[in-house]
Structure formats: C-alpha cells, structure tokens
Amino acid sequence: MIVTWSAFGALAVGACLLAPLVGSTTIRLAAVFDRSRPFADNIDAQIFFVARLPRVLSAALVGSGLSVAGVVFQALLRNPLASPDTLGVSAGAALGAILAITFHLDFSLLGVSAVPLASFSGSIGALGIVYALSVVRRRGTSTTVLLLAGVTLTALLGAVVRFVQYVADFTETFQTVRWLMGSLDVAAYAPIGAALVPMTAAFAGFVTLPRALDLISVGSESAAARGVNVTQSERVALVSASLATGAAVSLGGPVSFVGIVVPHLVRLITGADHRLVLPASALFGAAFLIGCDLIARTALAPVELPVGIVTAIIGGPFFLWLLFRRG
Amino acid sequence: MLRADNVCFAYGKGPAIGPAKRPAKVGHYVPTDNELTNYARTDFVLTDVTFEVGRGQIVGLLGPNGSGKTTLLRILSGILRPASGRVALNGTEVGRLSHRELARQIAVVPQETHATFDFSVLDIVLMGRYPHLGAFELEGIADLEIAREALAATGTTAFESRQFATLSGGEKQRVVIASALAQASALLLLDEPTASLDLGYQFEIAALLGRLNRTRGTTMVVSTHDLNLAAALCSEVVLLKQGRVLAQGSTEEALTAANVRALYGIDADVGFHKRAGHLTVVPIGRSL
Structure with a gap:
C-alpha cells in the first residue's frame, strides 16, 4: 500500500517539476534551482515560478479535485459512470461561478471569496437535485435514471448560463466563454490560494471516507449492518465531493471527463480498495491534468488551447468504451 | 439471546402510536414504491411482534410477501428503530448500542449482493472485519487469518483471489456468508438467503447454514418463502401475516x-x- 502511494506521489511531484520546463522557451531544471544567481537575474527561475508554475499547480489542484469527486460519486451512488460532469454537478458549479463573475459579486466567507463560494453553492444545488431524483426512484442506483437526470440538468443549467451570457455585456461574455471551455489560464498564485481553502476542507472530509466507501459501494444496508454510520458518511462524502468540484470549477472551469477517466485508470492499476483508489486518484488526477494541459499548451503552439478540449477528446471515447464494456 | 417485545413499526404514514411518530432511520433505507403503497393501506408494517431467540437456535420467519419479514429483520439488526416495543440483545436494548458494537454481535446476510467495483472475494470477506478495526487501521495478519478461516468454513477458499462479480449466485451467497462469519458475531440474520438460487444452490446454502449452526453454535434468524427449508433447518418458526404474528412455536407445532x-x-x-x-x-x- 505504501509502495503504491509513493509511486503515485512521485508521479505527481515529477509532473509538477517537469511540466513547467516545457514551453515556447526551453528552460533547465538545474538552472531554475541554481541558488548562486539571485532570482531577479535568473530568467529560467522567473519563467518557471512566475509564468508556468501557477498554471501547472492549478492543473494539479483541478485534476485532483475532480478525480477524487468522481471516485466518491461512483462509490456512493454505486455507479461506475457517475462523475461531476455526468451528474450535472460541474454544470451547477459553472453556473454559480458565471453568476458570480458576471454580476461582480464581491464578498467572502471564512476566507473563501465569492467565485468559489458561488461555485460550491451551484455544485451542491445540482447534486441535491440529481440525488433527490435518483433516491425517489427506488434506491437511486439505476444508471439510466442518474445519467438521464445528469444530462438533462446539464442541458438546463447550460441554457441558464447562455441566458446570463446573452444579457451580460460583450467583454464579460468573451471571458466566460473561454472559462467555460475549461481553461487553466492562471498566471498568479492568488486564485490558487482561494481554491485551496475549500479544497483542503474537502480533502479533510475525504480522508475519513475510504473504508466506508468500500462497504457502501457493496450496499448501503449491509454497510450499516457492518457498523458503518451510513447517513453520516454519505453526508461527509456528498459535501466534500461538492466542495472539491466547486473549488476545481471555480479555478479551471468545468474541465470535462477528468472525474471519470482518472478513477477508472487508477482502479485498473490498484484494484477497487478505496484506501488505494482515493489517494492514488488525487495524485494521478493531478499528473493527468498537468499532462493534458501540456498537450493543450504545445499542440498548436504558440496558441494555447483550453485544456477542456484536450480532456474531452481523450475522455469522450474513453467514456463510450466504458459504456460498451459494461454492456 | 435476542428478544423482541411488542415490536410495532410504521413508515410514518397513518396514525402512529408509541413514542416515535416517524421511526428514526439508523441506516439509510428508502422504502420502495411498492412498499409505500402497501404501507399506506395498512399503516402498520408490524404490530405487537414478540418472540425470543435462544443461543444456538435457528428461528425461521415465514409469511407472504409484504408480511413484514424484512422489516422485522431490519429492526432486529438495528437498521430501523421500532415505533414502539423493544428489541434486546443479551438484555441490552439494540437501540442503545453503537453501529460498531451492534455489528460485532449481529451480522446480516442480504438476499443478494452486487459489488459495483472489481473487489476480490478476499476483499469482500475482509469487509466483515470493519467493526473490529479503528478508523484508520489496516487489516492485520490476525484479520487475514480470520477471513481465511471463514472462507474455509464456507468452502470458498478456492475463490479467494477471484473477482466477486464473476461468481455465480450460490457462490456469491457463500462468500457473503463468509464475510458475515469474519464479522465474528454470534448472531446471523439472513433475509431470504436462497430466494434467487436454483435448487442445487438452495440445498448447498441450507447445508452450510446447518453445519455452521452445529459446529460453531451460530445463532440464526432466517426469513424465507421456502417452507421445506424452514422445516429442515429451523427449530422454531414465527409466522407473520400482515405484520402480526399468526402463529409461533416449535416448527412441528406451528408449521x-x-x-x-x-x-x-x-x-x-x-x-x-x-x-x-x-x-x-x-x-x-x-x-x-
């Protein structure tokens, strides 16, 4: 178990260190950490820390948050196709964030600023709707009902988003369109700090969950009979996953398919035990989105594509494969 | 060992008597549409159910669909709380025990178990160790030994590293029983354990339950539609009709x-x- 954790940890750290080296100007890692030159004279270090690292760290944070949220939704709803996107949770978060951006909401609560807060409200609202629908229709694990509810909700919330964009003024609309494609165009540390607060809270919740998720994924009633406090675990899981989705979306936009691709790839390597799947998905999710963003930055250089386009091109076929594999 | 005294239960529809208007849900159980319509008509799922299960006994719960067997098992296992009346395990009211304490003494075998993910058989059996481990504790060698012993007792050792999802219905049921054994509780509650199995597997599970009872002294409460299974296995039966006890006593007298x-x-x-x-x-x- 420790070996697996370390391997995934090394992968994530490696991605964080190596990805900023790649770009229009080539820089060397040795030069970046060359302490003999002052920072002001060290162009390599400036490019690394100022221009590229914030973007890479955002990718890491967004990738981890969405991946772990995917793991939690899949276990909780006993449905391998559940994820922040397929459930409409990302769409809810996106709507919240768009509203906050368009109407220049400027407040903060417990150190969390308006956009992440609005994004979290949107994600938990959307999740509440889908969850209530699926529970009312007998046990809530029917794939069809869940996915249809998610698709419908995504379409509905998308229409509201377009309405807001339509009535907003042109510059704001341009900004939000870029953002909605899932763009990691982050060039400062402040937004990362803002997303880090809810993300940390979410991960504090996730840490308590792995074993309970194992048992709940086999059946909530038998989990209760084995001593899991199912109601409490479900609450922690749903709130934490919504927080993580909200924080990720507020930072990088609704980057699609990460929450479904990463958990399944990780399970192929680690097996189903959530004590492995959960931390490994957090780390691999970070590395995965850093990698996708690297492709987005370099594929059509000097044009930087929104990373959401890359994840969708990888994730779409993957999702269809999953769907068919399950029969 | 286990006593139910005047247990009544309603799903919050209709006039409830007793201390709790809406029974507190311990586990997260959502009644099916079908159950809700049934209960809307009858109001009470269970009325004045009283019986006792002695140590080492196998007691059968018999009755038609909707007679309250599953609800009674949920109340016995502490997943649902009765609206009134009392369930006591070795003299302690079940509602006073924590989830973990309860799970160390009572294990439940549901009618069917589906694993969403690719858990191995050993993974499933090790889940039975949950109530014995701390929040962040990993299973140790002792837990592994207990799990292997449970696999041996149910004749499933050969499946140990297979994926649970690839097993047949009867094999799955044996593995779930092994998981319940790994829980090391003296009382086993089984909800129609043979309902979805063919004749061969029905007899296999019945033989397994009988053997566990004889060799380990495991006490069991088994709900079933199979009257012959009940006759073969149970020393006593409780017959439920529309949530009331129609008859109870030794199998010879009541059946x-x-x-x-x-x-x-x-x-x-x-x-x-x-x-x-x-x-x-x-x-x-x-x-x-």
Missing part, C-alpha cells in the same frame, strides 16, 4: 396445514417425511 392455508391461501399436505428426516410441505392448490 401445520391449517396455518399454511391461513398464511398463503394454499391447500397443502404437511407431514413428516422419513427420507428427508423432517416435516415437508407439499402444496396441492389454492384453497377455496
């Missing part, structure tokens, strides 16, 4: 042709079968 007619509206021959070595019920047709 009679008259009671079968009253329960199911079926005319049946009930008699001791020499080759089987227990009572057998042969349904003849609908009684008029």
Whole structure:
C-alpha cells in the first residue's frame, strides 16, 4: 500500500517539476534551482515560478479535485459512470461561478471569496437535485435514471448560463466563454490560494471516507449492518465531493471527463480498495491534468488551447468504451 | 439471546402510536414504491411482534410477501428503530448500542449482493472485519487469518483471489456468508438467503447454514418463502401475516396445514417425511 502511494506521489511531484520546463522557451531544471544567481537575474527561475508554475499547480489542484469527486460519486451512488460532469454537478458549479463573475459579486466567507463560494453553492444545488431524483426512484442506483437526470440538468443549467451570457455585456461574455471551455489560464498564485481553502476542507472530509466507501459501494444496508454510520458518511462524502468540484470549477472551469477517466485508470492499476483508489486518484488526477494541459499548451503552439478540449477528446471515447464494456 | 417485545413499526404514514411518530432511520433505507403503497393501506408494517431467540437456535420467519419479514429483520439488526416495543440483545436494548458494537454481535446476510467495483472475494470477506478495526487501521495478519478461516468454513477458499462479480449466485451467497462469519458475531440474520438460487444452490446454502449452526453454535434468524427449508433447518418458526404474528412455536407445532392455508391461501399436505428426516410441505392448490 505504501509502495503504491509513493509511486503515485512521485508521479505527481515529477509532473509538477517537469511540466513547467516545457514551453515556447526551453528552460533547465538545474538552472531554475541554481541558488548562486539571485532570482531577479535568473530568467529560467522567473519563467518557471512566475509564468508556468501557477498554471501547472492549478492543473494539479483541478485534476485532483475532480478525480477524487468522481471516485466518491461512483462509490456512493454505486455507479461506475457517475462523475461531476455526468451528474450535472460541474454544470451547477459553472453556473454559480458565471453568476458570480458576471454580476461582480464581491464578498467572502471564512476566507473563501465569492467565485468559489458561488461555485460550491451551484455544485451542491445540482447534486441535491440529481440525488433527490435518483433516491425517489427506488434506491437511486439505476444508471439510466442518474445519467438521464445528469444530462438533462446539464442541458438546463447550460441554457441558464447562455441566458446570463446573452444579457451580460460583450467583454464579460468573451471571458466566460473561454472559462467555460475549461481553461487553466492562471498566471498568479492568488486564485490558487482561494481554491485551496475549500479544497483542503474537502480533502479533510475525504480522508475519513475510504473504508466506508468500500462497504457502501457493496450496499448501503449491509454497510450499516457492518457498523458503518451510513447517513453520516454519505453526508461527509456528498459535501466534500461538492466542495472539491466547486473549488476545481471555480479555478479551471468545468474541465470535462477528468472525474471519470482518472478513477477508472487508477482502479485498473490498484484494484477497487478505496484506501488505494482515493489517494492514488488525487495524485494521478493531478499528473493527468498537468499532462493534458501540456498537450493543450504545445499542440498548436504558440496558441494555447483550453485544456477542456484536450480532456474531452481523450475522455469522450474513453467514456463510450466504458459504456460498451459494461454492456 | 435476542428478544423482541411488542415490536410495532410504521413508515410514518397513518396514525402512529408509541413514542416515535416517524421511526428514526439508523441506516439509510428508502422504502420502495411498492412498499409505500402497501404501507399506506395498512399503516402498520408490524404490530405487537414478540418472540425470543435462544443461543444456538435457528428461528425461521415465514409469511407472504409484504408480511413484514424484512422489516422485522431490519429492526432486529438495528437498521430501523421500532415505533414502539423493544428489541434486546443479551438484555441490552439494540437501540442503545453503537453501529460498531451492534455489528460485532449481529451480522446480516442480504438476499443478494452486487459489488459495483472489481473487489476480490478476499476483499469482500475482509469487509466483515470493519467493526473490529479503528478508523484508520489496516487489516492485520490476525484479520487475514480470520477471513481465511471463514472462507474455509464456507468452502470458498478456492475463490479467494477471484473477482466477486464473476461468481455465480450460490457462490456469491457463500462468500457473503463468509464475510458475515469474519464479522465474528454470534448472531446471523439472513433475509431470504436462497430466494434467487436454483435448487442445487438452495440445498448447498441450507447445508452450510446447518453445519455452521452445529459446529460453531451460530445463532440464526432466517426469513424465507421456502417452507421445506424452514422445516429442515429451523427449530422454531414465527409466522407473520400482515405484520402480526399468526402463529409461533416449535416448527412441528406451528408449521401445520391449517396455518399454511391461513398464511398463503394454499391447500397443502404437511407431514413428516422419513427420507428427508423432517416435516415437508407439499402444496396441492389454492384453497377455496
């Protein structure tokens, strides 16, 4: 178990260190950490820390948050196709964030600023709707009902988003369109700090969950009979996953398919035990989105594509494969 | 060992008596549409159910669909709280025990188990160790030994590293029973353990339960529609009809042709079968 954790940890750290080296100007890692030159004279270090690292760290944070949220939704709803996107949770978060951006909401609560807060409200609202629908229709694990509810909700919330964009003024609309494609165009540390607060809270919740998720994924009633406090675990899981989705979306936009691709790839390597799947998905999710963003930055250089386009091109076929594999 | 005294239960519809208007949900259980319509009509799922399960006994719960068997098992296992009345385990009220304490003493085998993800058989059995481990504790060698012993006791050792999802219905049920054994609780509650199995597997599970009872002294409460299984396995039966006890007592006394007619509206021959070595019920047709 420790070996697996370390391997995934090394992968994530490696991605964080190596990805900023790649770009229009080539820089060397040795030069970046060359302490003999002052920072002001060290162009390599400036490019690394100022221009590229914030973007890479955002990718890491967004990738981890969405991946772990995917793991939690899949276990909780006993449905391998559940994820922040397929459930409409990302769409809810996106709507919240768009509203906050368009109407220049400027407040903060417990150190969390308006956009992440609005994004979290949107994600938990959307999740509440889908969850209530699926529970009312007998046990809530029917794939069809869940996915249809998610698709419908995504379409509905998308229409509201377009309405807001339509009535907003042109510059704001341009900004939000870029953002909605899932763009990691982050060039400062402040937004990362803002997303880090809810993300940390979410991960504090996730840490308590792995074993309970194992048992709940086999059946909530038998989990209760084995001593899991199912109601409490479900609450922690749903709130934490919504927080993580909200924080990720507020930072990088609704980057699609990460929450479904990463958990399944990780399970192929680690097996189903959530004590492995959960931390490994957090780390691999970070590395995965850093990698996708690297492709987005370099594929059509000097044009930087929104990373959401890359994840969708990888994730779409993957999702269809999953769907068919399950029969 | 386990006592139910005047247990009543309603799903919050209709006039509830007793201390709790809406029974507190311990586990997260959502009644099916079908159950809700049934309960809307009858209000009470269970009324004044009283019985006792002695250590080492196998007690059968019999009754038609919707008679309250599953609800009664959920109340016995502490997943649901009764609206009134009391369930006591070795003298302690079940509602006073924490989830973990309860799980160390009572294990539940559901009718069917589906694993969403690719858990191995050993993974599933090790889940039975949950109530014995701390929040962040990993299973140790002792837990692994207990799990392997449970696999051996249920004849599933050969499946250990197979994926649970690839097993047949009967094999899955044996593994779930192994998981319940790994929980190391003295009382096993089984909800229609053979309902979705073919005849061969039905007998296999029945033989397994009988063997566990004889060799380990495991106490069991088994709900079933299979009257012959109950006759072969149970020393006592409780017959439920519309949430009330129609008859209870030793299997010989309570499992009679008259009671079968009253329960199911079926005319049946009930008699001791020499080759089987227990009572057998042969349904003849609908009684008029």
